[in-house]
Amino acid sequence: MAQAFEGKLEKLDHFRWKIPQTYKSGMKVPGLIYANESLLPGILNDKALEQVTNVAYLPGIVKYSLAMPDIHWGYGFSIGGVAATDPENQGVISPGGVGYDINCGVRLVRSDLVLEDLRHRLEALVNSLFNSIPSGVGSSGDIRASARDEEEIFLKGAGWAIKKGYGAKEDLEFTEDKGSIEGADPSKVSKRAYERGKDQSGTLGSGNHFLEIQVVDEIYDERKASAFGLFKGQVTMMIHSGSRGLGYQICDDYVKSMVNCLGKYGINVPDRQLACAPVHSPEGKAYLGGMKCAANYAWTNRQCLMHLARNVFEKVFNKSWNALGLRLVYDVAHNIAKMEKHKSEGKEKLLCVHRKGATRAFPPGHPDLPGPYKEAGQPVLIPGDMGTFSYVLAGSNGSMEETFGSTCHGAGRRLSRSSAIKACHGRQIDKELFNKSGIIVRSKTRGALAEEAPEAYKNVNEVVDVVHGAGLSTKVARMRPLGVIKG
């Protein structure tokens, strides 16, 4: 059973709680939790806060071990955790601070369609998407990549997909890092990882991964929404997937290699899953080179998934995707480590920012934003559970000042998978969702529906209200699900 956090928690204001550095002698910085009074009891009843304090042991960690309001117990790092380390001050990189699903992330596609256009076609659309998009345990797809292609995917990311005709050049403009992070090193990818990545491009996977058809049901900021091409009543599509077996294997390889070199670098962490190595060490550099290959693979994967889905829309509506206005709003990574410039102790420094279940949220004017979004800020995509809402937020200045340009990534689990199954015993979640809200759900794996039932998650509205209230990102639009394909 999960035990409640027994340490001291200082309330700083309505949205911020601090775990003092004195809580454990090995902590190098305090912990900072973003939450409100109603989310806090759930957070305290989980082991996540112990994990926040464990992360504070990492050599070279800067300012705080941070936790977003969707925080919950993971392994090593909590999910919803952010930590930045300073490579010039023995800062480390930790594969467990990224997770096995490297560059798991979300993309949002807008359309010119409105709810009325789906009235008689929703079921056909969902069924057709379900049949056309490979999903489920170990799913493999029709998009085949040769060994040479795979290396190109590692190096060029989503650009490979565009070259193959799986999308348009402008898609890259609206993908974090333009769908390809620099410095990927295919020689740091093991043979096993290569093998596992080979036939999984353009596959959704299982667990909490999904493709969802939605309708925009609320606009909070007209100007930003209009900059992102969003309007009330509009049909959108959200895709949540990652780097599949390739990423799992790369993380696995490097956790094992770093467990073995902790002694060599004199690193003491309270949980072996936090195994790490200095960013500048051979092990650290190797992991970064390999991790970037997986990150690029994941962007390619989501690009391929979007391409497959656009094809389905074209068939169902008998129009080209361009004519349907199926443009990419944005694609964000929420499991990744990035070298980014941030202010630390009054100076601008290049830090290694770990985001494990956290989203980049760059504010208006940031040089990395695409031209059309310069004024609005970076779109932040927050999937909710399959029964409630998802959100589009925009990055704001607070994130740069406090959280190394980061914000939350989703609703965050409230119930363990086994508790969710107990709570759903004897129920048919797909039928319930249909009868109650008209949401059509399709899934390949037996476990997915009960484990991913709406009550397994925190209230996404509250999670979003906290990051909005704390000034990390601002609310732009809310979407309600119409049809969901679960992995």
Added chain:
Amino acid sequence: MKPFEFINHTADVGIKARGSTLTELFENAARGMFAVIAREGCDAKGSKAEKSIEVCKNSDNFEETLVGWLSELLYIFNREKIYFNDFKILSLNDGGIKAEATGVNIDLYQSSLYTEIKAVTFHNLKIEEDVDGFSCTIIFDV
């Protein structure tokens, strides 16, 4: 003594495995892992498959060997689509592990699996010994 049971974990899945000997603990942990993948059992009626498994370690740290052993089985499951249901450990010592595993060849689409395990984690992993033998909690990333 239950060979293994599922335990609560918020985001992922955990099992507590037990064994009167270290060897039995390792075998039961493998059974537990495949139970996570298929829950009530795999209904595939594929042909029988047998594999020799060897994980070399130069360490007296049995937790690392345990993660290595389970990761190896998971790797073969993913690569060769073999659902393992029986394990026989031939040797287990500081040099690593040698074992034979048997199972069935499956079609991932037809065999109604329960969930995908991404990896075996080291999270709070500790093999404990008491009068009944050995036990260990293992968290899987799913």
